[in-house]
Amino acid sequence: MTVEPPRDAFAALVLHRAPQRARVGLTLGFVRTFAVPEIAGVLAGTGRLASAPKARAKATGAMMFALIGHGVDSEPGRAIVAELAAMHRLPGVEAELMRYVLACFTVCPVEFTARNGGVSPAERAAAFAFQAALADALGLPALPGPGLDSIAAWMREFEAARFAPSPAGRALWEAVSGLFAARLPGPLARHAPAFATALLDAPLRAAFDVPRPAWPLRAAAAAVFRLAR
Template sequence: MDAFGRLVLEELPQAARVGLTLGFVRTFAVPEIAAVLHGTGALLDAPKARAKATGATMFALIGQGVDSPEGRRLVGHLRTVHERPGITDELMAYVLACFTLGPVRFLDAYGRRPVTGQERAAAYGFHTALGNALGLPANGADLAEVGAWTEAFEARRFGPSPQGRALWASTSGLLASRLPRPLARLAPLVTAALLDGPLRRALGVDRPPAPVRTLVRAGLRRLR
């Protein structure tokens, strides 16, 4: 297991799960992706099961490797997802970037320590290996460039949609359940505090008051 795997699976797994969930939520702000996810009905009917399956897939790929027997099986499943109507190479590349960047960005912002250079390099290696396995175009020479690519993509493609807002309504409670218990009791305000401005605007979420944001930041230091 490489440095990225040890970080998200052994050292700070609870925080990594929150970050991965936030990465998934980020895709709801792209109307084309929201339409596909909404159309399957899985996130609306059983959000916990769907999110658990997504997390299990990504963490298995991170822990076992894209080229492992289980990794190859999961890549085959992702190829099937990629073949759904409405999913282009660019959209799929964005989703995978969100899954890689989500834990890293969350740990940078709220973790007990910043992500190291070695861990970032390993995260980029995972991202590149998975993208190559799926036949997706490269979107950066390192993790920072992947992040810049996603920001440019979001500037062009983020927007409000009824489907995106419905997906957020169905999964925001799941996000709250992954937080420390004192914060989870304050769920919609707490979950809203984890969203940045462009994401809140796309999902129709109001910015919480400053005291709530401060409380959230302090509470998240308890995550491991």
């Protein structure tokens, strides 16, 4: 039996087996960074995200999916790593913030897919291997191991200490909440912001100062995204 390299198992999950779920999870990971005032301030300061949220989010997603597909150590991967490193040399972006962004972009797609269809142990191990390679390529200290559960626990501790409401975070959330329209069936697209809010957990709702949606909307959002592939 041929054993896939770790990267291939993660790439197969994200690009082929559950691409829509992975995209929603990646978008949620992107959104999660807005709850950290320091990150929100840097993103808002560029002006590009608020003025063109769809283009910015699409570019971020395309970059991460290309990196997952090609691998960190490939020629395209090295070019993307160099671009990521340049983007994160902006003033105010400390190494710990970069580690958190990396964790969001790895853990959130896997966890969203796991909740809405399942992820195998091999795919989780592959995701962990991918983020470890990317952290090393970016010169960052390794995230906790030996698996994604350890990183998720580290994220919760980081978020408890660093999540806080901020005008920048709220503005960024309002700018990008409509992006979930592309993941919804046509008739539901106009309700994208409400469906997006239904996907937020309590820490994010507190940071963005949005109320918890009614149970029927939460149930409908869960059903819609569970049916996605």
